Structure formats: structure tokens, C-alpha cells
Amino acid sequence: MKSWSPYVVGAGIGVLSWFTFASAGHPLGVSTSFENTAALTERAVAPQVAQNNPYFAEKAAEGKPPKINWQWMLVLGIFGGAWLSARLGNDRTPQSVPPLWRWRFGENVGKRFAAAFAGGALMMFGARLAQGCTSGHGISGTLQLALSSWIFVVGLFASGAVMAFLLFGKEGRSHV
Amino acid sequence: MFDLPLNLVLGLLSGIAFGILLQKGRVAKYHVIVGQFLLKDWTVLKVMLTAVAVGAIGVWAMIGMGMATLSIQPAAFGGVLVGAVLFGCGMAIFGYCPGTGVAACGEGRRDAMVGVVGMLGGALLYVAAFPTLQGLITGWGDAGKVTLPQLTGMSPWLYVIAIGVIALLVRVFAERPRPAAP
16 A cells, blocks of 8 residues: 555554653654764864864763764664655655646756755754754654644744745645 | 664664654655645644644653653743744745655655755754854743643643544544535
8 A cells, every 4th residue: 555544654653652762762853863963074074163163062061962873773764664665655756846846836956956955954954943843843742742842833834834825825725 | 973782773663663654644745745834735734643642642651650751852932933933934845844854765756865965954054053043042031841731730631631632533523524526
């Protein structure tokens, strides 16, 4: 089967979060790993710059120095699991320009890639400011009833909807 | 540089399960994510709400039995609010979130691969600007790692039950049989 009911998938993610809490004491989360990778990269590529960045001392003091840890492997696993699932389910989509984007902005691959790069960068910068993403705040934080996470999901869906309507307009709805 | 091997293996296994679920849930697809923001395709919210409702029961039970501890982020209002707005805008442009973007790479989507590199760029910017960002993050106040039950003085189970009821109602009403359009 190509896809499962969203309720089955949601329940599966819920049970998976029981497992991650019980087995490793970690909530599901993704974006901290990108921060860790960025920090490790800065230290490897520009050690002089890293030395003058209070980031490293502060994270060490918090007991969270950047490293390849549980969550980093989780992100690697997401790629592997999705690859496997798409392969076995015959649901690979090696496309560069999604149809909705093509309807609104045309076939230009460079334009779509530039938007994807900028959008990804903006999104991750926001995730690190807020200390979480759709997984860490949106699922793990809200299920733990964290104030920060409930503020985050409301803000994210509100601003995402405004931006999507600015980009695609009402008419875009019939092209989804 | 590396965590304990057992932790790494547990993380990888959990990630593979997460990746399969995201792919099968259709949330690693551009039109499903943007469709949610355009209030047309409600898959994303259905997945998230069910995950939160089911997850909360087990996690709060484990917390109650002392088998798990809370792992949440502080409510630093500037960081959370500005972060959420930038995140939502970026996600609507990119068409994937961080986890589903990585899953979309596994699905073979080229634009997601470019966006994941962009995500690394955004993280680099954050680490580089870390000292200057602190004022923005905590400047509007910081309520700390506080939960809604703590804030309101109510039992967490009231919230857990309420979320469960809402999820069940959504399941029943969103999927009720509808008369065919004329």
C-alpha cells in the first residue's frame, strides 16, 4: 500500500514517542541535529571563528556540547526509513518542481531550487530561535503540554497559512 | 564527538520507524504540506493531533510512574514567537518541515534535497549569530520550562483527556460519510 490513514500514522507516531521516552529518555525532534552539525562544521572549518564564539562554552556548560548523538541518528534513520518505504511502496517521486509550484511560478528548476534553499534556511533559523520544529515543538512539546510548544504551533500555522495564501492565493486551493 | 553506541543504535531504529510513518502518512509530499496551509488538505493536522493525543497518554503515564521525565523547551517569548513566524513562512515556501523534508529526500524529491542544504545554512547562521541573538530570544521575557498544567494549577490528565476527546471528535466528524455533490 502506498499510504496509510493519517490516524493510523498519527497513532504510530504517538506510540513511537512512548518508545523513545522509555528507551532513550528522548522526545522525537529533528532540528537540534542541524544545529549540532552546523556547530561541528564551524569548529572543523573555521576553528578560529569557533574559538571566539561563546556558543560552544555555553552549550558545554548546559551539558549539551554538539555531537553525533541519539537525535542525529534519528534524522539519518528518517531518511533511511522514508527511502525504504518509498521503494517498497513504489512511491518514489524524483521531481524537482512540484505541480502546484509549476502552476504558479513556472517550470524553472533554478527558481524552485532557490526558493527551496531560502525557505529551508529561513525555516531552520526560526526553528533554532524557538528551540524546536514541527517534531520537537509540534508533536513532542505539545504532548508534554509545554507552554512554549503550544505558542509555537499556533504561530507556525498562522504564519504558514498567511504565507501560503500570499504565494498561491485562493485559486491555489484548486491546484493542490 | 560521538554519543554511546547503544544510544546511536536506538536513535537510528526510532528514526527508521519515524521515516516509514512520515512517508506512509503522505506528509513528505509538497502538495500535502502546502495544502494544509491553504486549508484544503487536513492530513498534517490529523497526523499531528492523533500523534499528540496518543503520545500524551503513554508519556504522562510514564511520567506519573517515574519512568520518564519532562523534556521541554523554555517559553522564551521572543525566540518562540519570532521563531514560529519565520518557521511558518519558511515552511510554506519550502513546502516541507525539517523532519518531513529529510523524509522527502528519501522519497527522491530533488527540491527537498536542496532545501535540506538550505536548512544547514540556516543552522550555520544561527550558530554564527548566537551571541547577538540572545537579546531577541529572551528580551520579551522568559517563563522558563513551564507546562500548561503548572501554569493553570490543573491536573495534566485534564488536558490529556481533553486532547483525546478532541482527536476522537475530529476523527468522527472529518471522516463522516457525506452525500455526493450534485
